[in-house]
Amino acid sequence: MIEVKEISKFYGSKENRFQVLKSINLKIEEGDFAVILGASGSGKSTMLNVMSGLERPEMGQVIYDGKDITTLSDSQLTRFRKENIGFIFQQYYLLPNMNVVKNVKMGADLAANKDYETIIQAVGLKNKLQKYPSELSGGEQQRVSVARALAKKPKILFLDEPTGALDEETGRQVLDYICRLQQEFGFTIVMVTHNLNIAEMAKTVIKMNSGKISEIHTNETQKTAYEIGW
Numbered sequence: 001m002i003e004v005k006e007i008s009k010f011y012g013s014k015e016n017r018f019q020v021l022k023s024i025n026l027k028i029e030e031g032d033f034a035v036i037l038g039a040s041g042s043g044k045s046t047m048l049n050v051m052s053g054l055e056r057p058e059m060g061q062v063i064y065d066g067k068d069i070t071t072l073s074d075s076q077l078t079r080f081r082k083e084n085i086g087f088i089f090q091q092y093y094l095l096p097n098m099n100v101v102k103n104v105k106m107g108a109d110l111a112a113n114k115d116y117e118t119i120i121q122a123v124g125l126k127n128k129l130q131k132y133p134s135e136l137s138g139g140e141q142q143r144v145s146v147a148r149a150l151a152k153k154p155k156i157l158f159l160d161e162p163t164g165a166l167d168e169e170t171g172r173q174v175l176d177y178i179c180r181l182q183q184e185f186g187f188t189i190v191m192v193t194h195n196l197n198i199a200e201m202a203k204t205v206i207k208m209n210s211g212k213i214s215e216i217h218t219n220e221t222q223k224t225a226y227e228i229g230w
């Protein structure tokens with residue numbers, strides 16, 4: 001379980017000091033599919049970065065199974081992230097001079113996992129192993145980044161607008177892969193999106209407004225990537 005306790009985050013200094021996260025409390029259960037919704041600038045990405053240990057909050061705690069990661073040193077935090085967390089961004093951030101296998105293997109090497117070929121197969125890229133990112137479509141590139149993030153078998157997968165750069169068809173396809181992989185591997189998903197339809201795929205829907213959580217609800221049924229509107 002991830003527990004966020006009284007998290008506050010500020011940007012800027014002196015008269016430009018600005019509070020992005022305002023004493024946020026939140027719990028994410030193991031195996032959940034949580035979606036964070038909210039207007040542009042409401043603090044969604046900052047929230048995701050703080051929860052995943054990419055950024056440090058000024059106040060509060062982020063507790064993973066009883067362990068507070070905000071007290072870790074930089075090197076301990078890096079190690080914690082390597083061992084536990086996968087992160088997928090709107091832009092794929094693949095290394096342009098490495099082919100599919102090498103890009104994915106890089107994620108796997110971080111955790112000394114030899115099983116990266118299974119995951120490439122699971123995202124449907126078995127016949128693109130030797131291709132370079134520039135030779136792939138947007139959806140294929142995002143699937144490589146999904147494979148890279150999952151190659152190290154993370155316990156939690158954080159995604160920040162993973163379909164933001166994709167058209168409808170490829171967006172649905174990538175979401176479908178992510179859901180099926182969750183069923184297979186059982187990791188926890190925390191996904192930021194501004195697409196209200198995608199929230200219907202989630203179990204837990206968290207709404208943010210001006211640095212605060214305005215609403216949390218649980219969906220009784222979850223739709224698939226092909227059942228939602230777009």
Ligand SMILES: Nc1ncnc2c1ncn2[C@@H]1O[C@H](COP(=O)(O)OP(=O)(O)OP(=O)(O)O)[C@@H](O)[C@H]1O
Nearest residue numbers: 011012020038039040041042043044045046047194
């Ligand atoms: N590194 C930074 N330095 C200063 N201000 C920042 C920084 N990162 C974000 N902000 C500000 O914090 C606020 C929240 O930003 P954040 O990126 O978390 O919003 P968001 O909800 O993810 O928005 P979007 O939907 O547009 O991605 C914004 O007003 C933004 O300008």
Ligand SMILES: [Mg+2]
Nearest residue numbers: 044045046160
């Ligand atoms: Mg954002």
